[in-house]
Amino acid sequence: MAESKMVDGAICQPGATSIEGMPTRLHFFHAHPPIMLRAHWHAQVEVNYMMRGSVHYRMAGHDLRLHAGQICLFWGGQPHRMVESSDDSLYAGAHLPLVHFFRMRLPPAISAMLMGGATMLTSETDCADDRNFPRWRNWASSGDEAKARHAVEELLLRVERMFMEPYTIVSSGKECKAENASTSPSLGVERMCDFIAGNYLEEIDTIDIAAAAGLHPKYAMNLFRRSTGMTLIKYVTLLRLSRAQAMLMNGDDSILQVALDSGFGSVSAFNKAFRQIAGMPPSDFRRDVRAAIR
Structure with a gap:
């Protein structure tokens, strides 16, 4: 498949923003979507509303073209890369940490499908979305706590509505229509995500989580896996890897220091986990990205 048609346009360098470096924070955005030099990952669910133009994503298991008037939802923990962005493209949205994601009343199977690599796509949008998405970003960054809180609550309700109307599941190059399903929110999962967000850089295990x-460890592990499609330890590791990715991009600390500051107990454990998601050791990742920048 051809590379981006905007090689001379705006470039996004993964790791250069706080998205990866602070994976437990909710980030709003409203901008022209720049293409990416390489795939990245972040431990948040990404909400993209295409206001104008179009973009082309390469996900871990499928490609996705997002056109004006569409909203998509996908798990950022899967490596993904924007390879095309039209000259007139404009999008808005947010990166939702799981602690926010599990506050929503979504069909029970949705979270596991997202964590498994599927993208949820809808064309059921209107002019209210054109007004609201930019406003939510402005309110979130206004410094007014009441407005910021309101922006988050409105966004979560908007995502909930996405699953009350027709939507499509895109996975491994295939699309299928989804049926409405009952909801089953879990306060236990939300509490686990909240604890992990505040402690993932410390030495924590499933018993602590x-x-x-307030759950039995075995029940907690099963509940989290049913809800997300991944284990508790995998989620903790992903948060650490997201932070490490940003550190490798933005600093000159040794690989050992990056590993320790990201919550890993040893360089060997860090190297193994990083290779699994990036396909290369952290030293090669840093070298290749900096060569691409030059």
Whole structure:
């Protein structure tokens, strides 16, 4: 497949923003979507509303073209890359940490499908979305706590509405229509995500996480896996890898220091985990990205 048609246009360098470096924070955006030099990942669910133009994503298991008037939802923990962006493109949206994602009343199967690499896509949008998405970003960055809180609540309700209307599931190059389903929110999962967000750089295990949510460890592990399609430890590791990715891009710390500051107990554990998601050791990742920048 051809590379981006905007090689001379705006470029996004993964790791250069706080998205990867602070994976437990909610980020709003409203901008021209720049193409990306390489795939990146971040431990948030990404909400994209295409206001104008079109973009082309390469996901871990499928390609996705997003056109004006469409909203998509996908798990940022899967490596993904924007390879095309039209000259007139403009999008808005947010990166939702799981602690926010699990506050929503979504069909029970949705979270596991997202974590498994599927993208949810809808064309059921209107002029209210054109007004609201930019406003939510402005309110979130206004410094007014009431407005910021309101922006988050409105965004979560908007995402909930996405699953009350027709939407499409895109996965491994295939699309299928989804049926409406009952909802089953779990306060236990939200509590686990909240604890992990505040402690993922520390030495924590499933017992600590379960205790913070008031759950038996075995039940907590099963509940989290049913809800997300991944284990508790995999989620903790992904948060650490997201932070490490940004550190490798933005600093000159040694690989050992990056590993320790990202919550890993050893360089060997860090190298193994990083290679699994990036397909290369962290030293090669840093070298290749900096060569691309030059």
